[in-house]
Amino acid sequence: MLHARISGISSYTPDGILDNEMLSQMVDTNDEWITSRVGIKTRHILRDPDKASSYMGIQAVNKLLASTGTPAEEIELVLCATSNPDYRFPSTGSVICDGAKLKNAYSYDIEAACAGFLVALQEARAFVCSGIYKKVIVVATEKMSSMVNYADRQTCPLFGDGAGAVLVEPTGDTSVGVMDAIFHVDGWGRDHLLMVAGGSAKPTTHATVDAGENFLFQDGRAVYKHAVTNMLTSTLDVMKRNNLSVDDVDYLVPHQANLRIIEAVADRAQFPMDKVLVNIEHTGNTSAASIPLCLDEYKDKLKKGDKIVLTAFGAGFTWGAMYLVWDL
Numbered sequence: 227m228l229h230a231r232i233s234g235i236s237s238y239t240p241d242g243i244l245d246n247e248m249l250s251q252m253v254d255t256n257d258e259w260i261t262s263r264v265g266i267k268t269r270h271i272l273r274d275p276d277k278a279s280s281y282m283g284i285q286a287v288n289k290l291l292a293s294t295g296t297p298a299e300e301i302e303l304v305l306c307a308t309s310n311p312d313y314r315f316p317s318t319g320s321v322i323c324d325g326a327k328l329k330n331a332y333s334y335d336i337e338a339a340c341a342g343f344l345v346a347l348q349e350a351r352a353f354v355c356s357g358i359y360k361k362v363i364v365v366a367t368e369k370m371s372s373m374v375n376y377a378d379r380q381t382c383p384l385f386g387d388g389a390g391a392v393l394v395e396p397t398g399d400t401s402v403g404v405m406d407a408i409f410h411v412d413g414w415g416r417d418h419l420l421m422v423a424g425g426s427a428k429p430t431t432h433a434t435v436d437a438g439e440n441f442l443f444q445d446g447r448a449v450y451k452h453a454v455t456n457m458l459t460s461t462l463d464v465m466k467r468n469n470l471s472v473d474d475v476d477y478l479v480p481h482q483a484n485l486r487i488i489e490a491v492a493d494r495a496q497f498p499m500d501k502v503l504v505n506i507e508h509t510g511n512t513s514a515a516s517i518p519l520c521l522d523e524y525k526d527k528l529k530k531g532d533k534i535v536l537t538a539f540g541a542g543f544t545w546g547a548m549y550l551v552w553d554l
Contacts, residue, residue, distance in 0.1 A: 230354035231403035231553040234294035234393035237522035238285035239270040239386075239509065246383070253379045260383040265485020269386025269510030271371050278312040282389035283367035284325035290363065290391045291326070298326060302359040304333035305350055307342030307366040307514040309541070310373060311335055322365060331363075339419075339540030340481050342366055342514030343390070344407065344548050350394040351404040357396075365391040366514040373421060375441035384484070385442075386510030390518025402531070402553035408464045408546050415452060415543030418445040453483060453539040454490045460547035461495055461537045468549050472496050474533060477524075481538035482506040482516035491537070513540065528552050 245268045246257035260266055272282060283306060291298055306319030319333030338345040343366040350362040367389035376382045397403055421442055423434035434440055457480060465475065478497045480488050485506055492502045505520045512519055517536055521528070528534075532552040539545040 227400055228355050228357065228396045228398065229400050229403035230351040230394050231397040232392045232550070233395045233554070234290050234296070235391070235518065235522045235525055235554065236286050236289035236293055237388065237390040237519045238282050238289065239388040239519070240272040240282065242271040242273040244269050244271045244386070249383055252376050253382060255379045255383060263486065264384055265506055266383060266510050268508050270388055272369050272387045278372070279308050279310045279367045279369045279389070280312045280318050280321040280325060282369065282387065283318065283322040283365045283391070286367065286389040286391040287322060287326040287328070287363060287365055290393055294393055296361065296393060298328050299330050301328045301331045301361050301363055303350075303353060303362045304328060304331050305336055305346040305362065305364045306333060307336045307338065307346040307364065308368055309337060309339050309342065309513055310369045318367070338514070338544050339542060340483065340513045340516070341409070341538040341540045341544045341546055343517045344536055344538050344546055345409065347392070347394070347404065347548065348407045348409070354394055354396045360396055362394045363391055364394060365389060366518055368513040368515045370511070370513055373442045375438055378441070380446055381442060381444050384511045386512050388509060388512040388515045388519050390515050390522055392518060397553065399553075402551045405549045405551055406464055406468055407548040408460050408467070409544070410456065410460065410546060411542050411544045413542065416541070418448040419443070419541040419543070450484070450487060452543055453487050454494070456543065456545040457481070457487070457491045457537045457539045457547070458494050460545055461491065461535055464547040464549050465535060470533065470549070475501070475535050476532040477501055477503050477528070477534045479503045479517055479520055479534060479536045481540070482509060482520060483511050483539065525554065528554065530554065
């Protein structure tokens with residue numbers, strides 16, 4: 227029986243920084259208001275108008291290949307999780323394959339909002355465990371600044387840009403790797419977190435642009451409530467299914483949505499904060515990229531055999547949790 231293990235990890239954040247003081251010059255806000263509500267001080271922004279989500283994904287993938295010593299021609303599949311594709315078509319994954327010279331890889335995009343990395347990792351697990359592919363890259367890349375309205379003080383402090391990538395390979399050691407995952411979706415939530423225009427339901431027009439409907443919209447109160455409840459229940463469910471107590475789990479890695487959401491989930495699940503990996507203060511919410519960015523930042527702290535629970539919640543609503551035993 228094969229298991230799928232993460233055999234390498236990397237990330238990329240652009241050099242551009244948008245801090246709270248800079249934001250206060252753009253919109254009616256201040257550092258104290260932002261920090262107390264969402265726990266964010268700075269976020270990375272890809273300011274070059276000629277560079278898109280694929281650019282960050284290519285950087286993360288190139289770093290991954292270099293750090294693992296993997297030849298580009300050995301990669302068989304690239305799963306790209308993004309809500310900010312370069313184009314409606316072709317796929318951003320295909321652009322990343324071209325830019326990273328992954329000539330033998332097939333690729334496609336996965337759109338599961340902030341849960342995208344976990345969903346893509348679960349797909350990579352299925353491909354690897356079935357024996358269809360042996361070397362799969364999961365890359366999550368989000369130019370969130372491309373969909374943010376910087377005149378909206380409720381949402382513009384939240385989001386940053388970045389990318390994270392992992393290499394997924396088979397292992398005969400069934401005690402490590404991706405052990406289990408639980409996912410849910412409820413389309414009822416779509417009205418609370420979405421981009422109203424730009425799709426086939428409401429194509430872009432002068433009127434939609436003038437109305438600001440081509441920017442991200444979020445009903446903060448509803449999203450907070452459902453994010454806490456659903457990340458909590460999926461975390462507890464995957465732990466229960468695998469006979470894990472809080473003492474058994476070394477780290478909880480939640481989607482970096484909002485520090486208050488993270489703290490509420492940890493508190494209700496009875497995880498002490500020293501077992502919760504958090505980097506939102508200097509990255510902001512990078513949607514699908516947030517979990518791999520966080521894992522990469524803490525990789526020197528993680529050790530082989532660590533039991534980790536990952537959880538995320540995003541637009542859809544879509545949410546879930548994954549149980550992973552670290553093998554790096």
